[in-house]
Amino acid sequence: MPKAVAGPEIERLIQLLARLPGLGPRSARRAALHLIKKREQLMAPLTDALDTARERIVICKACGNIDTQDPCTVCVDPKRDPSVIVVVADVADLWALERANAVNARYHVLGGTLSPLDGVGPQDLSIDALVSRAHDPAVTEVILALNATVDGQTTAHYITDLLHNANVKVTRLAHGVPVGGELDYLDEGTLSAAMKQRTLI
Amino acid sequence: MPKAVAGPEIERLIQLLARLPGLGPRSARRAALHLIKKREQLMAPLTDALDTARERIVICKACGNIDTQDPCTVCVDPKRDPSVIVVVADVADLWALERANAVNARYHVLGGTLSPLDGVGPQDLSIDALVSRAHDPAVTEVILALNATVDGQTTAHYITDLLHNANVKVTRLAHGVPVGGELDYLDEGTLSAAMKQRTLI
Known part of the structure; x- marks a missing residue:
C-alpha cells in the first residue's frame, strides 16, 4: 500500500501484523482493516x-511453560503424576x-530441536535442566514427545544418550496411521512403522 | 486449550486473535505464542x-476512505483527476x-454491496452521497470498480440506474483473462467475455 493512501x-x-505466523502481507491488510472497522468490539x-x-x-x-505464574499451573498441579516428564x-x-488430554504428567519444554544447519546446538536448548530433573529419584519415566522429523529424532537420540546414567525409562511416541488417516495417502515410512508396531485387537 | 494450562x-x-480474518483457532494460538516469545520486538x-x-x-x-486525516490524503491530493470518481x-x-497504480482519481467507498439475502439494502450503503457527488458539474465519469459477483453486479446496475439523470459517463472494469492466467483454468463466462471484448494487437 503506498504511503499516500x-x-x-x-x-x-x-507491517507488524504481517510478522505474525500465518498472516502474509495481504491477510495482514485484511486484518488491519477488520480491526479498524471493529474499533470498539475488537x-x-x-x-x-x-x-x-x-x-x-x-x-x-x-519446565519452560508459559503462564502467568511461576512455577506454572501444570507444575504445581497436585493431580499430575510426578514420576513422568x-x-x-x-x-x-x-x-x-493438553488439548488431546493425552497424558497427565508434567512437561519439559526444550525451546526447539537440535538443528546443526540452523546453528542450534545443545547449549541453545533447555537440556541441562532436563537432565538434572531426570536425576530426581521421584522421576521414573521421560517421554520424548518430539516431532517425527530429522531434527526431532536427532534431539531424541541425543537426549536418550545423555539420560543413560539417570535411573529412568526413556520412551517416545508411537509411529503409526493417524486416526482418520487413509492408508493410500500415507508415506512408506509411516506405513511400515505402523505395520511393525501393529497391535492385537 | 484448557484453562488450567x-x-x-x-x-x-x-480468542481475540482468532477473530481476525485469516486466523483460525489453531493459527491464533501460534500467533499468540509468537507474540509472547517476541515480547519486546513484536x-x-x-x-x-x-x-x-x-x-x-x-x-x-x-469518500469513506480510512485515514488519519479528514478529508483523506486521496481526496485532498491536487494531482488527482477531479473529473473521475x-x-x-x-x-x-x-x-x-492504489497498489496496482490503476487509476489516478478520487474514490467513493460504498461500504459493501447490495445483498438482499444478507439484508443489505441501498440505505445501508453510501449511495446517496455518491449520487450527490456525481451531480457535481466537475465530475464527468463514474467508474464502477465492483466485484464481478452477483452482488457486485446488482449494485452496479442499481447505481447505473440512479445516475441516469446525472451528466456523467458510467463505466465498469473490463472482464477478461487475468494477466498470467491460463485459459484452461478459466470459467466459460470469463472466456466468452474475453473473446467478445478482444482488442487489436
Whole structure:
C-alpha cells in the first residue's frame, strides 16, 4: 500500500501484523482493516489483552511453560503424576498434548530441536535442566514427545544418550496411521512403522 | 486449550486473535505464542501501533476512505483527476487499486454491496452521497470498480440506474483473462467475455 493512501500509522500496523505466523502481507491488510472497522468490539479489547499479557506472562523456571505464574499451573498441579516428564520442543506442543488430554504428567519444554544447519546446538536448548530433573529419584519415566522429523529424532537420540546414567525409562511416541488417516495417502515410512508396531485387537 | 494450562489472559488473547480474518483457532494460538516469545520486538510495538491507530484513524467524510486525516490524503491530493470518481465496495478494494497504480482519481467507498439475502439494502450503503457527488458539474465519469459477483453486479446496475439523470459517463472494469492466467483454468463466462471484448494487437 503506498504511503499516500492511508498514512504511516496504518502502514505500520499492517507491517507488524504481517510478522505474525500465518498472516502474509495481504491477510495482514485484511486484518488491519477488520480491526479498524471493529474499533470498539475488537481493536480495543485486543490492545488491552496484549497489554495484560505483556505485563503478566512469565516463563516457568521449572519446565519452560508459559503462564502467568511461576512455577506454572501444570507444575504445581497436585493431580499430575510426578514420576513422568514429557519432553516437548515447544509450548505449542505442550498445548497440543493438553488439548488431546493425552497424558497427565508434567512437561519439559526444550525451546526447539537440535538443528546443526540452523546453528542450534545443545547449549541453545533447555537440556541441562532436563537432565538434572531426570536425576530426581521421584522421576521414573521421560517421554520424548518430539516431532517425527530429522531434527526431532536427532534431539531424541541425543537426549536418550545423555539420560543413560539417570535411573529412568526413556520412551517416545508411537509411529503409526493417524486416526482418520487413509492408508493410500500415507508415506512408506509411516506405513511400515505402523505395520511393525501393529497391535492385537 | 484448557484453562488450567496457560491461564485466562493467554486464552483471552488467543480468542481475540482468532477473530481476525485469516486466523483460525489453531493459527491464533501460534500467533499468540509468537507474540509472547517476541515480547519486546513484536508484542510491544504492535500494542503501541494498535493504540495509535485507535486514537488517530478517522473515516473520510467525502469518500469513506480510512485515514488519519479528514478529508483523506486521496481526496485532498491536487494531482488527482477531479473529473473521475472510482466507486469501490470496500477500502480494501481502494487499496488494491492504489497498489496496482490503476487509476489516478478520487474514490467513493460504498461500504459493501447490495445483498438482499444478507439484508443489505441501498440505505445501508453510501449511495446517496455518491449520487450527490456525481451531480457535481466537475465530475464527468463514474467508474464502477465492483466485484464481478452477483452482488457486485446488482449494485452496479442499481447505481447505473440512479445516475441516469446525472451528466456523467458510467463505466465498469473490463472482464477478461487475468494477466498470467491460463485459459484452461478459466470459467466459460470469463472466456466468452474475453473473446467478445478482444482488442487489436
